Amino acid sequence: MxxxxxxxxxxxxxxxxxxxxxxxxxxxxxxxxxxxxxxxxxxxxxxxxxxxxxxxxxxxxxxxxxxxxxxxxxxxxxxxxxxxxxxxxxxxxxxxxxxxxxxxxxxxxxxxxxxxxxxxxxxxxxxxxxxxxTGNVNYKSRFMVKIGERIQSIAVDDACYFFSAEKTTFIQLKEGRKYILDYTLDQIEEMLNPQQFFRINRKYIASIDAIADIFSYSNSRLKIKLKGCEDNDILISREKVNVFKGWLDG
Incomplete structure (x- = not known):
């Protein structure tokens, strides 16, 4: 077979x-x-x-x-x-x-x-x-995060971007705080509305509001600057460039 x-x-x-x-x-x-x-x-x-x-x-x-x-x-x-x-x-x-x-x-x-x-x-x-x-899709609207001994509900709309670092996944909020999530970035990607969030690369999923700057880069790629993010090497592969541009155009 x-x-x-x-x-x-x-x-x-x-x-x-x-x-x-x-x-x-x-x-x-x-x-x-x-x-x-x-x-x-x-x-x-x-x-x-x-x-x-x-x-x-x-x-x-x-x-x-x-x-x-x-x-x-x-x-x-x-x-x-x-x-x-x-x-x-x-x-x-x-x-x-x-x-x-x-x-x-x-x-x-x-x-x-x-x-x-x-x-x-x-x-x-x-x-x-x-x-x-038709939009018959149930996207996730909130994530539960642990803050010390407390459990708090965070609205997806408050997220600037999601990222992974050292085998841990984080939600970065627009107001500057970040929290650990009990999901992989692949799992989170499937939960989010693709009109609002885009999988930049293996490390980042960004809200459309988080895109601060876009620069042309070598080998037909794009370099992205996210609001509040110190990472200056966020790249979009050549294969994803057209899809990314289409996403921005809505």
Whole structure:
């Protein structure tokens, strides 16, 4: 069995590979594709895989664009941060949708569903795209933080940016204080409204209000200055530049 992974976050791709190896030990897993452009090129030059795992939000846009540009008959299991009730209506055939961070039990169910059906999916991509645009998503509005012996609720709207340092994740508030959060940056990214927050790189997720300055940098990258941040080496990769500009334009 040939399995293809389309995922732009390497930790997430490695996690999927580990889980698949446990449930589909016979599978041949390809090195993951991380963009729409690389996936389109791959499908045009390679035989179709038996199963595809695809993230919805990639660095250069939504993965639906891949399947609009090339005809793909392979069953697809999407991984997504969108609310389980919003996607429930689409669980009607061998295609499934897994919420991130992926629950191993849910992945096992999806693979069993694929094994038992072996049906070619009838993917209504336009319907799912329209659903994602309607805003039927429950984004996190508050985080609980520990301050000494006290537990305090912090509004997401008060966050300037989130960052990781020395294997610890922090929320930096607009008024200057920062607090430790019991989540990884990958998990936090899935909880936040993508219209309000952007994953700058592996270390930072910034509010749109936190962007103080933007500079052109070498190799077609951008250098970002965040309000209240002393880090002067915050870079956006060349692959994310267009998506970042689109985010700023709203």
């Amino acid at each position: 040939r399995v293809l992974i389309i995922e732009d976050e390497r930790p997430a791709a490695n996690r999927i590979k580990q889980l698949i190896a446990g449930y589909l030990p016979e599978a041949q897993i390809f090195g993951h594709l991380d963009s729409i452009s690389s996936a389109v090129k791959w499908f045009k030059n390679e035989p179709a895989p038996d199963l595809i795992f695809s993230d919805i939000e990639l660095a250069d846009g939504q993965s639906f664009s891949i399947f609009e540009q090339v005809h793909v008959k392979s069953p697809i299991i999407f991984t997504t941060a969108y609310d389980q009730y919003a996607i429930k209506a689409f669980k009607l055939n061998s295609v499934d949708y897994l919420l991130k961070p992926i629950d191993p039990a849910e992945l096992e169910k999806a693979i069993l569903k694929f094994k038992n059906s072996q049906l070619q999916p009838q993917i209504d991509l336009s319907q799912l795209q329209n659903l994602l645009k």
